Structures are given as structure tokens and as C-alpha cells.
Amino acid sequence: MKWIAAVLVLAVSASCYVASSGAEDDARKVATPAPAASGQAARGVDPDRVMSVRACLGCHGAETLSWMNSTHRNSHLRLRDSNAGSYAEELGIAQDKIRESRICMRCHATGQTDRHGVVRALTGVSCESCHGASGGDDGWLNAHAVYGPNGTTFEQESAEHRNWRRERCEEAGMVQASQIYDMAKRCLECHLVENEALVNAGHGIGIPLEFLGQTTGEMRHNFHEDQYVNAKGPTLWSRRTGGKVNVRDRQKFVVGLLTEIETSLRAFSQVKQESYYSSCLVERAAGGWGLLAEAGRKLKDDFPEQLAEVVEWLGKIENLNASDENSRRQAADWADVVGKLAREYAAGDGASLEAFDAVLGELAAPVGKPFERK
Ligand code: HEC
Ligand code: HEC
Ligand code: HEC
Ligand code: HEC
Secondary structure (H helix, E strand, O other): OOOOOOOHHHHHOOOOOOOOOHHHOHHHHOOOOOOOOOOHHHOOOOHHHOOOOHHHHOOOHHHHHHHHOOHHHHHHHHHHOHHHHHHHHHOOOOHHHHHHOHHHHHHHOEEEEOOOOOEEEEOOOOHHHHHOOOOOOOOHHHHHOOOOOOOOOOOOOOHHHHHHHHHHHHHOOOOOOOOHHHHHHHHHHHHOOOOHHHHHOOOOOOOOOOHHHHHHOOOOOOOOOOOOOOOOOOHHHHHHHOOOHHHHHHHHHHHHHHHHHHHHHHHHHOOOOOOHHHHHHHHHHHHHHHHHHHHHHHHHHHOOHHHHHHHHHHHHHHHOOOOOHHHHHHHHHHHHHHHHHHHHHHHOOOHHHHHHHHOHHHHOOOOOOOOOOO
16 A cells, blocks of 8 residues: 655645635636525524523533633634625625624524524524534423433433433434534534635635544533543543543544545535635545544554555545546545445444554644633
């Protein structure tokens, strides 16, 4: 197997990730189609079912405090940054309507439908943006904290009831700690900006997902077992499954990268012609592939065969051309295979990824400092 100097791809052009003044680069505007809402508003959580942080606060105090100290809590403030106006303008959104725009709100705040049926932006990216909108009679919140017939406590809950309750919540759209793949997908709904007009207007394509490092730093809020100790891994999940955090970490790293590659390739396969946007999608997929390839170089013979295959055929990633139908079909096929693999690793026991333990420290640094409750 040939290991290509893949990480270099990321270094070539960092411009897809940072804001740049639109005027600087007219080239990227050439192939921009009319700004379309393109189903963007339909993605993400359902504002009709959003209950807000207040519905969680009473039982999840430490988690809420940690969220209040996180970047996500202030993500709506970006809509007041100096660049916000120019992005909005390109998309035909009036300056004074930016905060009410479903397109911007979907990623920068948590939308909630008020009594008059108007969707309003609640502060930041909050609990339900990641764990799923919880309200409504058949919503997950109703099932979430009921442990059995009247008065049954969490400690007294029967195993059957617990399983039933968890399944019920999952069916109703709750994303729990055990659902590594679904959670990574949830991050990417915001962190891969699948909006051609917006990206061509200069809004970054999004920070690439490195699920392990990003969830173990500032974002970490594993307080359920002890409201004063922010554990390394989710405490409920550990207690329920007996799962080990180091094994989970391997899975989070590999599943996160595969999901990043899958989602970028899938978005690319839906583009109609070459543009700045399509080149950013290739760059994202290539970046994820580069990190996987780096893991392969470090692990040598211990790198799982299935992953080595992915690295090998994705070596042709830079030949992708959005104006070529075969190329788009190729990207869709790759996305299918990589996505399937991601789901398999998420559902598996992580044993085949054991060798990663030795190198994760070098490949995945926590982003920011975990919140400590004094
Ligand atoms: C009445 C108390 C109560 C309320 C209100 C509540 N929770 Fe919980 N939550 C619990 C308890 C108890 C657990 C642990 C039991 C379980 O579900 O296994 C839990 C567990 C969780 C978990 C971990 C599930 C897992 O296994 O990974 C998440 C995530 C969660 N809650 C999110 C929320 C969010 C978001 C809200 C607000 C929309 C909320 N909860 C409201 C009591 C509550
Ligand atoms: C940006 C996404 C995101 C937001 C916002 C978020 N969570 Fe989480 N939550 C996660 C992830 C990911 C995990 C699993 C953590 C891990 O793997 O270490 C988790 C785990 C949990 C757990 C399990 C903790 C344990 O010890 O088992 C609870 C409870 C929880 N979240 C509640 C909340 C509440 C309440 C809020 C809002 C105040 C919230 N979360 C906001 C993504 C999020
Ligand atoms: C509803 C949209 C949304 C979801 C879901 C979401 N994020 Fe974010 N995230 C944002 C926005 C918007 C920002 C930028 C906030 C800012 O800069 O003020 C952000 C910021 C971040 C940052 C900080 C970046 C920095 O430069 O400091 C990290 C890390 C991050 N998100 C990771 C995640 C992960 C991991 C998940 C999934 C568990 C996730 N996010 C889920 C919208 C989202
Ligand atoms: C698909 C999700 C998504 C949508 C839609 C979105 N953003 Fe963002 N935005 C992000 C994320 C994530 C970041 C954090 C930086 C990053 O990841 O690149 C961000 C960062 C920003 C920033 C700070 C960085 C910069 O470019 O100056 C501004 C300003 C901004 N967004 C404005 C807007 C406006 C205005 C809209 C609506 C027209 C919008 N965003 C729509 C996800 C989104």
C-alpha cells in the first residue's frame, strides 16, 4: 500500500474554513445559482417540539452550567458579527431579519415556535439541538423521566422498563450517548454548511468534525453520576453497559472521521457543477481522509484492513469533478460504503480498533478545557 502525503491537502488552502470578504474572490461567485432555501429550513430540530433549556435545567443542573460556559451557548451572537450582513444580503435576507431567518437560525440558535405560531430564536445551540427536540404528547420528554408505575424511582426501575423507555425515547427522536453515529450526524447538520449560495458568499464550509477531540474538551458534560465531577465518558452509558471510556474513544474517533468523509462526499454527489462550494466539499472529504491515512501510517500492520481499503481508494479523491456525472456517482458510491462502515464501527464492540489506543493522544486533542464545577 502506498501512503500518500495526505495531510498536505489540508494545508494547501485553508480558505474554506475561514471567513473571507466576498469581494476578494469573485471567482467563487461565478457558478452560484440563484439563492435557494434548498430545504435548509426543514433540517435540524422541529421548532414546534422545542422545550428549551429550562425543561432540562431542574434535573440536569451541572450539564446546564457547563453549557452556559460553552461556545455553543453564544453561537447566536455570530449573527451580529460584521460579516453576517453580507452573507444575508447574498441570500436575499433583509438585514433586520437575520435573527428571524430560519436559514441562519437553524445553525446559530435553537428555534422555538411561540404561542402565536411564530418561530423565535432561543439563545445558542442548546440541549435539544443535539439531543433532539423533546416536546409534544408523544415527544421523548414525556417518557424520559418516568421510571415505572407511580412513584417508582430511577434506582427502582426494572431492566425491562429501562429498555422500553430508552427505545421509546429513541423512537421519539432523542439522541443519547450510546448513539455515536447519530450524534456525529447531528453535529454535521450544522458543521458541514450544505448551502451552496451561503458558502459561495464567503461563509465558511464549517469546522471539520473530529468528534473525539471536540466532545472531550470544552463541550464535555458527563455529570450524571456525580453533579460535581465531569467524567471522561458518559457516566450513565458506562453504568448501563459496563462500557470502557478508552474503547468508546476509539469508536468516536473512527466513526467521527468516517461520518465526516461520508457526509462531505454525499453533499458533493448532489452538487450540479464545479464551484468554490464543490471544491470545499472535496477539501473536507480529503481532510478527513488525510487524518485517517495518518492513523494508518502510525499503526502500520495494526491498521484494520477495512480502513486501509478506504484510505487506498479515496486516494483518488482529488480527481473528483462536480461537473462530471460519473464523478458525482463515484462520490455517492464511496459515501454509501464509508457510511455503512461508520455505522458498523458505531454498533460494534470496538475490539478491532484496539491499536488506536496508542496513537489517539497524538491524533485527537481535546478542543478547549472541560468545565469544572467548583
Ligand atoms: C424529571 C427529571 C428530568 C428532566 C426534566 C430531564 N431529564 Fe434527562 N435524565 C433524567 C434522568 C433521571 C436521566 C437518567 C436516566 C436515564 O434516562 O437513563 C436522564 C438522562 C438524560 C440523558 C442521557 C441519556 C443517555 O443514556 O445518554 C440525556 C442526554 C438527557 N437526560 C437529556 C435531557 C434533556 C435535553 C432534557 C430537557 C429537554 C432532559 N434530559 C430533561 C432526568 C431528567
Ligand atoms: C453540541 C451538542 C450537545 C449539546 C448542546 C448538549 N449535549 Fe448533552 N451530550 C452530547 C454528547 C456528544 C454526549 C456524549 C458525551 C461523550 O461521549 O462524552 C452528551 C451527553 C449528555 C448526557 C449524559 C451524561 C452522563 O454522565 O452520562 C446528558 C445527561 C446530557 N448530555 C444532557 C444535556 C443537557 C441537559 C444539555 C443542555 C444543557 C446538553 N446535554 C447539551 C452533546 C450535546
Ligand atoms: C444546531 C447547530 C449545531 C450543532 C447541532 C452543533 N454545533 Fe457546534 N457550533 C455551531 C455553531 C454555530 C458554532 C459557532 C459558535 C461561535 O463561534 O460562536 C459551533 C461551535 C462549535 C465548536 C467551537 C469551535 C471553535 O472554533 O471554538 C466546536 C468544537 C463544535 N461546535 C463542535 C460540535 C460538535 C462535536 C457537535 C455535535 C456533538 C456540534 N458542534 C453540534 C453549531 C452547531
Ligand atoms: C449549516 C449551518 C449554518 C448555517 C445555515 C449558517 N451558519 Fe453561520 N456558522 C456556522 C458554523 C458552524 C459557524 C462556526 C464557524 C465554522 O464552523 O466555520 C458559523 C459562523 C458564522 C459567522 C462567524 C464567522 C464568519 O464567517 O464571520 C457568521 C458571521 C455567520 N456564521 C453568519 C451566518 C448567517 C448570517 C447565516 C444565515 C444567512 C448563517 N451564518 C447560516 C453554521 C451555519
